[in-house]
Amino acid sequence: MGLIDRRMGIFLTGLFILTVAVPAGNLWMEGQPVPSYIVSLLGKYLCYALLAVALDLVWGFTGILSLGHGAFFALGGYAMGMHLMREIGDRGVYANPELPDFMVFLNYQELPWFWYGFDQFWFACLMVLLVPGALAFVFGWFAFRSRVTGVYLSIITQAMTYALMLAFFRNEMGFGGNNGLTDFKDVLGFDLQSDSTRAGLFVLSAIALAGGLLLARAITTSKLGQVLVCIRDAEDRTRFLGYRVEGYKLFVWVVSAMMAGVAGALYTPQVGIINPGEFSPANSIEIVIWVALGGRGTLVGAAIGAIIVAAAKTLLTGWFPEIWLFALGALFIFVTIFMPKGVLGVIEGALAKRPKPQPDGKEAEV
Amino acid sequence: MTIFRQCLAALFCCLATLASAQSFEELVAQLPEGKFAERAAVVAQLGALGDPRAVPVLEVLLEGNLHVLKSNEAIVAVREVGSDDVAYDALTGEEFGIIPRRGSSKIRVNNGLRRDIRAAIGTLTLRAPDPALRLAAADAAFRAPNPDQLELLQSVRSDESDSEVAEALDYAIAATVLESDLPDEAQVAAIDTLREMGNQDALSVLTPLLQATNPVMAAAAKDAVAAIEANQRLWNMAQNVWFGLSLGSVLLLAAIGLAITFGVMGVINMAHGELVMLGAYTTFAVQEVIRASFPGLFDWSLLIAAPLAFLIAGGVGVAIERGCVRFLYGRPLETLLATWGISLILQQTVRSIFGPNNREVGNPSWMSGAFDIGQMTITYNRLWILLFSLAVFAILLFVMKKTSMGLRMRAVTQNRAMAANMGIRTGWVDALTFGLGAGIAGLAGVALSQIDNVSPNLGQSYIVDSFMVVVFGGAGNLWGTLAAAFSLGIANKFLEPWTGAVLAKILVLVFIILFIQKRPRGLFAVKGRAVEN
Structure with missing residues (x-):
């Protein structure tokens, strides 16, 4: 029951190899075997993987099915996007040193107050954690205290992200309306179009994913993690045993939201745009299927599931755009009915059936 | 120059038949003379005269088409037909023929004169x-x-x-x-x-x-304005209530099927919105067939589409229940995911068949138009949809409370094992209950096709709203759904004038989120042990 079990060890090793190989293949090898767009694409997958790990922490271990995790992801993305907008400075179309282009276009006279401070990188980084964290805290404080659970909680998380989507679509909100934030130039002086910056962001995403996995693993293997699993399996009994269920849930909920925020912050510069579509309820539900496909309550499985679905989406929408929604829909049905333990559960189940059972095999039951 | 002779003849003809009203012709003859002020005086006299023949002449003058012919000073209406100027009798509209270019001069009008002309026409009529x-x-x-x-x-x-x-x-x-x-x-x-x-x-x-x-006048006017404004506020409120009821009826239609599948059975059917969409597309397909083959039946299209939509959506619902949902009873979160998958497949199927664009669904004649009550306007399509939603609600309530089928449905949802022991085929009842909810979603689609864009995304736009209604009203309580739909609709419309439509919607969502914190089981919670777990 160490911090790094076999499953985690294999995944982190793979991730490490990828982190070395991809930038090397892109920057230093002859003939560039890894094209630049692949670097950004893989970086994007790693952000999704971190987001999936964040969701697995609350869904897999605490039983809170959030249909609004995309909101935390998007808020982190917006916080970083706001910094990148300020970094453009007077290189925008309207060459206004103070206001981003869309504000000039919408006749803003001065910067709205909530944009203050985002010209500082450290401030933006702080907000990437604080804004999703604060929203999660307020939301969770009310929801958990009044014991909204199960399906009801899922539905109001969905309403939360839906309301945020509607709000961010409004031009009056000061976040660029339905175009969102885009046309980023550079971050901390590094040109976002250059290969080395992209590779750097990719490595950062990999480190963030590894860090997120280890943090989640540390939480779930601690005594606190045991309580979380108790809450998932029998919330009332845990409460009757004297644990303050709300506090435990709130803690893990806020941590998860912050992880999602970090994922969003890394996602924005690699994709080059953040818009209100990220808040759409459909996106948030897709995150759930990543976790379900990879294996709920396995952390590593969630990351793998995210990468598998995102890669399948890229490939299928490229080859047969018509087929993608059929495939995704079928995946939802197939996984929930036939693979309740996900890909990782199936693989480990197959391994455990071999004559020499592994000591770690039991963990698939988590 | 036959034209001019004809014009003259026409003029004389008038003169002859209406010798008693000579001054009308005289006044018309004076129209070209003088400046705008003098012309205005002539127009006023024409109006005061009370001769109905002045109306068409003045209307032509108002359009700026009244000309005086240079050759004989006859007054005619002139319109351009192609590149020719054609003269007409201003009184009867009878065509005289083509006149040469610059053979006539226009009797000019300005804005002040136009106002006078309108007043004169007003008096005459x-x-x-x-x-x-x-x-x-x-x-x-x-x-x-x-x-x-x-x-x-x-x-x-x-x-x-x-x-x-x-x-x-x-x-x-x-x-x-x-x-x-x-x-x-x-x-x-x-x-x-x-x-x-x-x-x-x-x-x-x-x-x-x-x-x-004048202080007396000002005081009287102030009183009157205050009284009128108070009156108008009342009418405004009535109008808002009506808009709210209308929105509420839409919400009720979208949510009422969900009140069965989610509220009564406890199944989260994320494909509910897509079943609504199927109903709307059924209406579209029925109208296409009618347009192509039986144009006379167009006014009946909705009445034909409604039962079809119920059957199609209900059939798909039974298929969903038998093929997927029944394996997942007792696992609500998994049901949610699987039905979401179904919704994606249904959306893409419809997109592949009908294309991604909005489809045109027509209003039958009895659903178009509007009428006024006092100072508010009520459109027929909204009124019919309100009545339709209430009718659907009443029928559903009847089925659930008064029929043996409804009794079985409630028995199975309350205690499955006991119901099975009593000889109820629970699997069969499950399928029918789900099918009923789905069929009602199809009916909602028929109604919504009349006021919303029919596109593959139709369902998506209602899914969050309809869940909100059911949750707000209290799952498992049809009356709660009714109350929730109308109160949310009215609240939304009362907020809109202050906040705008989008913000009103956001505020309502935030309100529901907060409300659920206070009363997690909704407005009208089902009481007792059955609700726990």
Whole structure:
């Protein structure tokens, strides 16, 4: 029951190899075997993987099915996007040193107050954690205290992200309306179009994913993690045993939201745009299927599931755009009915059936 | 030059037949002369004369098409047909023929004159035989009050037999009195008349009087304006309530099927919105067939589509239940995911068949148009949808409470094992209950196709709203769903004037999120042990 079990060890090793190989293949090898767009694409997958790990922490271990995790992801993305907008400075179309282009276009006279401070990188980084964290805290404080659970909680998380989507679509909100934030130039002086910056962001995403996995693993293997699993399996009994269920849930909920925020912050510069579509309820539900496909309550499985679905989406929408929604829909049905333990559960189940059972095999039951 | 001869003939003809009204022709003949001011005087005289023949002539003049021929000074209407100028009789519209370019000169009008002309036409039509024309003329006199017309209006009023026209004339007289220099008592009486009128038009006449130098007038006007504004606030509220009821009926339709699948069975059906969409596309398909083969049946299209939509959506619902949901009873979160998958597949299927764009669904004649009650306008399609939603609700309530099928449904949801022991085929009941909810979603689709865009994304836009309604009302309680739909609809419409549509929606969502914290089981929670777990 160490911090790094076999499953985690294999995944982190793979991730490490990828982190070395991809930038090397892109920057230093002859003939560039890894094209630049692949670097950004893989970086994007790693952000999704971190987001999936964040969701697995609350869904897999605490039983809170959030249909609004995309909101935390998007808020982190917006916080970083706001910094990148300020970094453009007077290189925008309207060459206004103070206001981003869309504000000039919408006749803003001065910067709205909530944009203050985002010209500082450290401030933006702080907000990437604080804004999703604060929203999660307020939301969770009310929801958990009044014991909204199960399906009801899922539905109001969905309403939360839906309301945020509607709000961010409004031009009056000061976040660029339905175009969102885009046309980023550079971050901390590094040109976002250059290969080395992209590779750097990719490595950062990999480190963030590894860090997120280890943090989640540390939480779930601690005594606190045991309580979380108790809450998932029998919330009332845990409460009757004297644990303050709300506090435990709130803690893990806020941590998860912050992880999602970090994922969003890394996602924005690699994709080059953040818009209100990220808040759409459909996106948030897709995150759930990543976790379900990879294996709920396995952390590593969630990351793998995210990468598998995102890669399948890229490939299928490229080859047969018509087929993608059929495939995704079928995946939802197939996984929930036939693979309740996900890909990782199936693989480990197959391994455990071999004559020499592994000591770690039991963990698939988590 | 036959044309000119004809023109002359026409003119003489008029002269001959109506020798008694000579001055009409004289006045028309004076129209080209002088400046705008003199022309205005002639127009006013034409109006005062009361000869109905002046109306078509003045209308032509208003359009700027009245010309005087240079050769014989005959007055004709001239219109361009292709590249030719064609002369017509201004009175009868009879065609004279092509006239040479620059063979005539236009009788010019300016904006001031146009106003006078409209007033004159208004006066003339005050005595028209058709009450609708008289009403329009009274309204015109109200909008352009002219003290010189006061006596005319009063005499017309005393002869008027139609009560609606008489009322309009009263208002026109009041507005005219206010323009005149009659003594205070008459003016105050006029203000009182307008106060009874009580609408936006009366307000626009009365508001300038607030600044009147005469204190008696100003005080009377102030009272009247205050009374009218209070009255209007009431009507505004009534209008908002109506809009709210209308929105509520849409929410009710979207949510009521969900109240069965989610509320009664406890199954989270994320494909509910797509079942609504199937209903809307059924309507589209029925209308396409009718347009192609039986155009006469178009007014019946919705009545044909409704049962079809119920069967199609219900059939798909039974298939979903048998093929997927039944494996997942007791695992609500997994049900949610699987039905979401189904919704994606249904969406893409419809997109592949019908294309991604909006489809045109027509309104039958009995659903188009609107009527007024007091100062609010009610459109027929909204009214029918409200009635339809209430009818669907009533039928559903009847099925659930009064039929043996409904009894079985409730028995199975309350205690599956016990129901099975009593000999109820629970699997069969599950499928039918789910099918009922799905079929009602299809019916909702038929109604929504009348007011919303029919596109593959139709369902997505209702799914969050309908879950909110069911959760707010309290799952498992049909009356709760009804109350929730209408209260959310009305709340939304009352917020909109202050906040705008989008923000109103956001506020309502935030309110529901907070409300659920307070009462996690909704407005009308089912009480007792059954609700726990």
